[in-house]
Amino acid sequence: MRAHPAGPRHADVAVAADASGQAPSSVEETNLLHPHVWPRNAVRGEDGVTSIAGCDVRELAERYGTPLFVLDEADFRARCRDYAAAFGDPAAVHYAAKAFLCTEVARWIDQEGLGLDVCSGGELGVALRAEFPPGRITVHGNNKSTAELAASLDAGVGSIVLDSFHEIARLEHLAAERGLRQRVMIRVTVGVEAHTHEFIATAHEDQKFGFSLAAGDAAEAARRVLKSDSLLLVGLHSHIGSQIFDDDGFELAAHRVIGLLAELRAEHGERALASLETVDLGGGQGIAYTREDDPLPPATLAAGLHETVRKESAAAGLTPPRIAVEPGRAIAGPGTVTLYEVGTIKDVELDGGASRRYVSVDGGMSDNIRTSLYDAAYDCRLVSRNGERSGVLSRIVGKHCESGDVVVRDSWMPEDVAPGDLVAVAATGAYCYVMASNYNRLPKPAVVAVRDGRSRLLLRRETEDDLLRLEV
């Protein structure tokens, strides 16, 4: 079992080691960009100046300001293609919009032929604004409102993933009113303990998502759907959590979902379930936040899942269903970095004679809450020049009025890092911008896409007027 990066990684004293437990050996090491953590098109020049997809970070900072999310478009698209190739069909890969979405990204997803998962009316609205084909949209959520369900039906979404008995009744009524037969999946809580942070594990029994397999709720949900003339059961769905490195959990989930499929066939017969063609095994595939993280390549994951589903189906005498997956982080995460400018530096004495360096940047928990929320680990580097001295164990902190406002808990920063330097934090494409807040009335940063030496704004930086726009 590999360690997961969302777990606690405190360095209690600023001496021996970084988040990985290893001290960098040299100035060179401190200046390195580890290729599996940084965007595929990040390049560090001889002088240490880093460019992403041919765009010099100093020019990006100058033109768009900092903090700035810099998204390597080719990296994002390549990861879509890796998943599509691994699963043999782009439409079997539903990008999870919650990781990061704006209209341009929805257009990329469409151009790459992937499906799109949304989990709120807001995400659906962005997808529709981008003219994403509604038939390739799947709608999630444990508490979809009547308005969200109605908007999904009216848009003609491909499927709605049912999450509660209340929702079955609600959707049936809304679909009947419209004379529709809506394609639906049932979200099954498979009872798998995913090895990730408690807050982002979703298939153990004691949580809010889905219908319990063990308690028989999933089978009961299927009974209710199969009785309805307004709902058409097209799939079973499982999502075990997020930032997971082992394939065991996904394979166990697949095993249990196929077991349920076999039970449903035995109870209802082949004909009643003729439209139930898909087993959707959700997202959750982990990415490398630090150089020690070792994520599953999509091809390995796909091969394992296909094999499990093939074997289990053969044992149960079933035709193997189509497999779908819903990666969010694995597509959006690795290709984006957050660029910050260093503002102040402080060395703080700790008990026992050790000291810790605090490097304050111009953003913080408002643009990346994951460190405070999940104790997540990140890789931060000086990117506007080479460091000249070896690393000092540093804590990269934000500018919020909160001592928990930490961006990177432990980072080896060159000792000569100074105000005005640019630092970048890697792998911030998923669950950073979308979880951003205006705490302390900080405007949300801009998001810029870079490709072939050109940059363009996807989302502009908020202004003071934006901060005042809700005032009445």
Ligand SMILES: Cc1ncc(COP(=O)(O)O)c(C=O)c1O
């Ligand atoms: C139903 C569902 N699908 C997909 C995802 C995407 O997860 P990840 O970004 O970890 O791939 C999530 C979030 O965990 C989810 O809840």
Ligand SMILES: N[C@@H](CCCC[NH3+])C(=O)O
């Ligand atoms: N927000 C979480 C992931 C949640 C996934 C949604 N179910 C994270 O940053 O890791």
